[in-house]
Amino acid sequence: MTVNYMWYLVPLLIAVSLVYAGTRQEAMPAVLRHGVKTLVWIVVFMGIIAVILQVLDAFT
Amino acid sequence: MGERARSLTQAAAGRRGPGFVDEEGRWVSLKDPWIAAFLAWLLPGLGHWYQGRQAKAILFFVCIMGLFIYGCYLGGNRELGYARVVYASFRPGDMRLYYLCQIGVGLPAMPALIQAARVRQNKPPLWNNFMAPPRLGTDDGNPPTLSRLCYELHAYFDLGSLYTAIAGLLNILVIFDAFGGPLFPESPARKEQEAAQDSPSSVAPAEASETPGAK
Numbered sequence: 001m002t003v004n005y006m007w008y009l010v011p012l013l014i015a016v017s018l019v020y021a022g023t024r025q026e027a028m029p030a031v032l033r034h035g036v037k038t039l040v041w042i043v044v045f046m047g048i049i050a051v052i053l054q055v056l057d058a059f060t
Numbered sequence: 061m062g063e064r065a066r067s068l069t070q071a072a073a074g075r076r077g078p079g080f081v082d083e084e085g086r087w088v089s090l091k092d093p094w095i096a097a098f099l100a101w102l103l104p105g106l107g108h109w110y111q112g113r114q115a116k117a118i119l120f121f122v123c124i125m126g127l128f129i130y131g132c133y134l135g136g137n138r139e140l141g142y143a144r145v146v147y148a149s150f151r152p153g154d155m156r157l158y159y160l161c162q163i164g165v166g167l168p169a170m171p172a173l174i175q176a177a178r179v180r181q182n183k184p185p186l187w188n189n190f191m192a193p194p195r196l197g198t199d200d201g202n203p204p205t206l207s208r209l210c211y212e213l214h215a216y217f218d219l220g221s222l223y224t225a226i227a228g229l230l231n232i233l234v235i236f237d238a239f240g241g242p243l244f245p246e247s248p249a250r251k252e253q254e255a256a257q258d259s260p261s262s263v264a265p266a267e268a269s270e271t272p273g274a275k
Contacts, residue, residue, distance in 0.1 A: 008219055011130065012226065015123040019230045022123075023237040024245055026082035028115045034245075 107238030135220020141189030164228025
């Protein structure tokens, strides 16, 4: 069975977001809120980059 | 929080040692920051546990060790040995720069140093090649060559390397957090508070009271 390698991004994103948030906040609710924001930010940023690459690929 | 504001807050808290005020207004002591930083390097979360910040200790331990252990699992198998993506090798032809990141997790990456020392002394690696550097050259044998590791593990060799290296890099952030506390994001209210504290009219009395021997 082959697994789409993109799935391996999920635990990485979650861990990076939570650890980064943990170094910016102290109280756990604030850490979790900040972690979710960071996660969304990373996903949106990577999505924008992916769209740009797709557009560039379509025109080359 | 700025360094000046932090030191003033600390002074206002009555010289309780290094620490900071968290979002909920509670004083969080950093105890001995150097010991905390060393413990944080030794095992992710241990420095925070020493400081009494148990929730963050568990969070950091689970996230970082989860990444590290999963990366070790991906980068190995029963036949080749586990954790083959974590190894210390700085030989010509095999400069393993990933290890400089992986050593950030401290003790869990240390077996690689033992294995590297044994290989340097022409002794066979221990523990079924766990964290052992691959054989140089092209002749197959035990331990397997880097080419065979990459061939057998496919992309999982790179994925495992990435997971373990990122775990080590994340722990460097955690070490800084154990040493100096969190780097709170700037908020408008906090900026105003810091500006008020940094203005000469408010700083002068605070400094005067802090100066030893000041009347």
